[in-house]
Amino acid sequence: MAIHRQPLQPDRKRLAAMLKALGNPIRFQIVEFLAGRRGCITADIVEATPLAQSTVSQHLKVLREAGLIHGEIEGPAICYCLDAENIRWLKEQIGRWLPGC
Amino acid sequence: MAIHRQPLQPDRKRLAAMLKALGNPIRFQIVEFLAGRRGCITADIVEATPLAQSTVSQHLKVLREAGLIHGEIEGPAICYCLDAENIRWLKEQIGRWLPGC
DNA sequence: CCCCTTTATCGTATAAAAGCGATAAAGGGG
């Protein structure tokens, strides 16, 4: 069964995108940071980081587009939380993955 | 707890490296391809792929360095297999990760 | 309505990844 005959099933694509997003150490740590706080403002994440605000905003966008986090408007700020449902899905997929191992 | 105070624990670093390696769709598919065959020659993977042999070799190197596969010399060729032990470790880590989700 | 705070986006520069062809290395067969 060749790899390139068909593009990649949608759920596989989604899984690979999540893994790619998490493969960056900064983003990985942002997710863990959020997990330890059950949601917080972008500014808090920027403060916890050696990076510029615009850079952090880019990373948050990647995490958002991968479905790992989501933000809710809270006054003039945005409160980011882990997307528990999608993260559960990710963990389930990995749990089922490669049953032989 | 700031993100940048300390580099990243060794096991977290290892986990992020594995996720990064798997985040590339081609490498993701190579792993699944190997899972469906319990080991095969580089040439088989090249053939299953739209890529040049040198490119596939690079991807195999990334997967090897992430500990996801390992190769054994088999005559003039090399037989690649999934590294079941490390993949189990990865799955365990993800299973334990973010217990709140 | 203006200003301040907060976040996203734009433009741009640099670093890293991904791809290829050519070449080297290593093993087996004659």
Add this chain to the structure above:
DNA sequence: CCCCTTTATCGCTTTTATACGATAAAGGGG
């Protein structure tokens, strides 16, 4: 010993990711 097969590595180019400062957008307070 030479040649053929197989894989890795090198040099190079193109694409993508990462980072920053500057600017725009959007909400709340006075």
